[in-house]
Amino acid sequence: MSARETILAGIMANQPLSQDLPVIDVSAVIQFDSNLNQFKTVLESIGGIAIEIIDWTALQDMMQSDFAQGKRVVNAIAEIGSIDPNLASLEAAELASVQRAFVKGGIAVAENGSIWLDETAMVNRLLPFIAEHLVIVIEAKNIVATMHHAYQHVASFDTGFGMFLAGPSKTADIEQSLVIGAHGARSLMVCIIQ
Amino acid sequence: MSSQANFTHAEAAEQFIADEPRTDWHDDTLWFVREKRDKAAHSLPEWEQLRQWASDIKYHGLSNMHQLLVDFEKNAIANGIQVHWAVDGKEHNEIIYKIIQDNQVQRIVKSKSMLTEECHLNEFLTEKGVEIVDTDLGERIVQFRKETPSHIVLPAIHLKKQDVSETFHEHLGTEKGNNDPQYLTEAARGHLRDKFIASELAITGVNFAVAETGGFVVCTNEGNADMGAHAAKIHIACMGFEKIIPKAEHLGVFLRLLARSATGQPITTYSSHFSKPRAGQQMHIVIVDNGRSRQLGRESFRNSLKCIRCAACFNTWPVYRRSGGHSYHTAVAGPIGSILNPNLDMQANKDLPFASTLCGSCSNVCPVKINIHEQLYLWRQEITKEGMAAKGKTFAMWGMSEVLAHPAIYRMAGKMGRWVVKHLPFLTNNGMNPWFKQREMPEAPKESFRDWYLNNKKK
Numbered sequence: 001m002s003a004r005e006t007i008l009a010g011i012m013a014n015q016p017l018s019q020d021l022p023v024i025d026v027s028a029v030i031q032f033d034s035n036l037n038q039f040k041t042v043l044e045s046i047g048g049i050a051i052e053i054i055d056w057t058a059l060q061d062m063m064q065s066d067f068a069q070g071k072r073v074v075n076a077i078a079e080i081g082s083i084d085p086n087l088a089s090l091e092a093a094e095l096a097s098v099q100r101a102f103v104k105g106g107i108a109v110a111e112n113g114s115i116w117l118d119e120t121a122m123v124n125r126l127l128p129f130i131a132e133h134l135v136i137v138i139e140a141k142n143i144v145a146t147m148h149h150a151y152q153h154v155a156s157f158d159t160g161f162g163m164f165l166a167g168p169s170k171t172a173d174i175e176q177s178l179v180i181g182a183h184g185a186r187s188l189m190v191c192i193i194q
Numbered sequence: 195m196s197s198q199a200n201f202t203h204a205e206a207a208e209q210f211i212a213d214e215p216r217t218d219w220h221d222d223t224l225w226f227v228r229e230k231r232d233k234a235a236h237s238l239p240e241w242e243q244l245r246q247w248a249s250d251i252k253y254h255g256l257s258n259m260h261q262l263l264v265d266f267e268k269n270a271i272a273n274g275i276q277v278h279w280a281v282d283g284k285e286h287n288e289i290i291y292k293i294i295q296d297n298q299v300q301r302i303v304k305s306k307s308m309l310t311e312e313c314h315l316n317e318f319l320t321e322k323g324v325e326i327v328d329t330d331l332g333e334r335i336v337q338f339r340k341e342t343p344s345h346i347v348l349p350a351i352h353l354k355k356q357d358v359s360e361t362f363h364e365h366l367g368t369e370k371g372n373n374d375p376q377y378l379t380e381a382a383r384g385h386l387r388d389k390f391i392a393s394e395l396a397i398t399g400v401n402f403a404v405a406e407t408g409g410f411v412v413c414t415n416e417g418n419a420d421m422g423a424h425a426a427k428i429h430i431a432c433m434g435f436e437k438i439i440p441k442a443e444h445l446g447v448f449l450r451l452l453a454r455s456a457t458g459q460p461i462t463t464y465s466s467h468f469s470k471p472r473a474g475q476q477m478h479i480v481i482v483d484n485g486r487s488r489q490l491g492r493e494s495f496r497n498s499l500k501c502i503r504c505a506a507c508f509n510t511w512p513v514y515r516r517s518g519g520h521s522y523h524t525a526v527a528g529p530i531g532s533i534l535n536p537n538l539d540m541q542a543n544k545d546l547p548f549a550s551t552l553c554g555s556c557s558n559v560c561p562v563k564i565n566i567h568e569q570l571y572l573w574r575q576e577i578t579k580e581g582m583a584a585k586g587k588t589f590a591m592w593g594m595s596e597v598l599a600h601p602a603i604y605r606m607a608g609k610m611g612r613w614v615v616k617h618l619p620f621l622t623n624n625g626m627n628p629w630f631k632q633r634e635m636p637e638a639p640k641e642s643f644r645d646w647y648l649n650n651k652k653k
Contacts, residue, residue, distance in 0.1 A: 002279070002396070003279040003285055003483075004279040004282045006483075007263075007435065007481070007483045008260055008263065008264070008485065010487030010488070010490075010491075011259045011260045011263070011296060011435070011487045012260045013487075013490030013491065014487055014488070014490040014498065015256060015257055015258070015259050015260060015490055016256065016493070017257060017259045017492075017520045018254070018257045018258055019250070019253050019254050019257045020254065021250070021251060021254045021440065022246070022247050022250040022251060022254075024443070024444075024446070024447065026238055027567060028243060029239060029240045030238055030239060036197070042460060046459065046460070046463075074396055077551055088276070088473075089473070090425075091360045091425070092390060092391040092425035093391050093392075096387070096391055098627075109537075110451075111238075111460060111463075112450075112460035112461040113460065113461075114460075115460050117638065119472075122269070125420075125424040126420075126424040128426060129417045129420045129421050129424065129464075130425075135226040138488060144471060146446070146450065147348035147445070147446040147447075147449050147450050147461075148443075148446040148447075150437050150446065150451075151443045151446045152320060152429060152443070152447060156326055156401055156407070156445070156467050156471040157404065157407035157408075157409035157440045157442060157467055158469075159474070160273075160468075160469055160470030160471075160472065161466070161467065161468055161469070161470070161474055162460060162466075162467045163420075163464055163465055163466040163467060164449070164464075164465040165463065166459075166461045166462070166463050166464075166465075167458070167463050168463070169415070169416055169417040169463055169464075170415050170416070170463060171332075171379060171415060171416050172332045172337065172348075172376040172415075172457075173330070173349070173350050173379075174335075174350070174355050174358050174378055174379065175223070175349065175353075175354060175355045175358075175375060176223055176226065176227070176332070176348075176351075177375035177376075177623075178356070179376050179379040179465070181379075181380075181383065181416065182331060182378055182382060182383060182416035182417060183386060183390070183417045183462070184416065184417025184421065184463070185386070185417075
């Protein structure tokens with residue numbers, strides 16, 4: 001027998017009688033007075049920065065100022081500028097010097113400050129990890145209370161890769177001392193459009 | 195390492211606690227993590243309901259494991275992922291070695307995977323002349339030191355920053371005596387960035403695999419799993435089959451519990467959902483049994499397979515906090531390790547279920563409601579039945595059952611004991627009595643409760 005058949009036969013012989021799945025009653029979970037306020041509070045507690053903006057101009061200004069200072073910036077948001085047609089195929093060595101990346105987020109989650117990003121939004125899977133600093137734009141109306149609500153909205157496995165991102169990269173592996181900026185982005189700024 | 199351990203938990207723990215300030219520090223640090231977990235758990239009024247949902251989803255998974263795995267495999271293959279099956283750790287390692295050889299790659303990075311520790315993948319590949327770079331900061335530290343992780347979430351929790359500083363000075367050329375965690379982390383970031391960018395193959399673990407989508411989720415705070423997986427042209431994800439959950443919506447339940455239970459964070463920084471290789475990339479999944487199907491058949495112990503590896507039970511455990519992860523001589527230490535490892539090798543791990551106070555705290559914090567302390571008690575019975583319990587313990591238990599079964603002998607033994615402790619204390623305060631280690635004997639009362647009761651009743 002192949003390993004597959006051996007394992008599956010062993011499982012078939014040993015698994016207990018089937019028990020039904022529980023019903024996840026989303027009305028029974030926590031609610032917040034304001035998903036926006038909760039999101040901002042949690043995001044700041046996990047090391048992120050939240051700012052509210054009125055329109056895309058603020059981001060265009062930020063990007064222009066980066067360019068003016070000679071920083072390497074990669075944009076993945078069509079609303080604020082052109083997107084490099086080769087971005088999807090750039091490899092790690094070519095992205096290693098990116099100082100700031102701009103990415104558009106989808107659903108955001110008030111209870112934990114996370115934001116859904118999928119492959120369509122990030123264009124290149126490595127971009128939100130390898131950029132030194134990350135700016136994500138979300139819309140206030142897309143903030144939901146909990147992860148249960150979030151999974152009702154995101155097609156979590158459809159694009160090939162997607163993630164909930166919560167704050168900048170961090171570690172506490174040395175004596176439990178929190179250090180921001182482990183391997184991924186050193187900072188995360190979330191711009192919330194009303 | 196379970197089969198090679200030549201020391202028992204008690205012997206290794208004795209060495210660990212020889213350094214008292216360090217033992218206290220270890221104890222306090224893990225308790226601090228436990229307190230963060232409590233705060234996070236108490237912030238959700240539905241916490242107990244969430245635990246119940248998680249436990250029930252996992253039990254449904256165990257009871258439909260065959261079908262879920264078949265579905266997962268079909269969907270993963272349709273997504274372009276190559277699925278491999280391994281009966282044991284050796285097959286798991288050989289599958290990975292074959293992928294390495296077939297693709298002629300040399301530069302390999304690996305993020306945290308307790309399964310690869312369980313299978314001793316690093317040792318296996320080192321013997322074949324293949325070098326793997328562990329990229330989780332804590333794992334890189336212990337890898338430099340030729341140690342193993344002492345905790346499944348906090349691999350280097352047994353070390354102080356001075357230790358890390360010395361290790362990095364030796365291996366990364368950091369400034370001698372600079373113990374600043376920020377500085378040391380920055381040095382590791384630079385070192386590992388080079389490894390990520392050059393990597394040809396990345397190995398990751400799997401936190402959850404979703405049957406209905408054929409995709410899987412990997413959670414990290416550092417971003418190391420993603421840096422590897424998205425930079426390398428080959429990604430291998432390794433999972434024990436019990437990582438399967440039925441639907442994507444169930445991730446809502448588990449991702450709410452995992453980080454809160456592990457570190458008190460509301461969620462890990464990155465919860466990455468992989469389902470298809472990127473253009474030009476190979477993606478592999480290795481599904482491992484290694485004793486899990488046997489555990490599935492043990493009615494008393496099958497619930498241990500619900501574990502989501504959050505380590506909340508480690509942090510609350512009085513014995514773990516004061517004996518350190520290495521005293522467990524197994525890849526997964528702590529309470530959950532003590533109920534999983536006797537299934538893998540009862541003879542080699544017969545000491546572990548006895549290293550517990552059975553206080554029940556581990557079960558109370560478990561996000562999937564595994565009855566850990568009850569299983570520890572049941573493993574003790576299995577081990578004793580197999581004649582593997584420590585001889586001294588068996589003899590003492592026999593003596594105790596004789597004494598307790600005969601009230602006259604019990605009363606006489608009590609009287610003798612009180613007299614001995616009072617007049618001949620050296621008979622108990624000596625090296626022959628393991629209960630005297632690290633303890634003072636109590637002052638003996640003048641009379642037993644029974645004598646006191648009889649005397650007072652007369653008055």
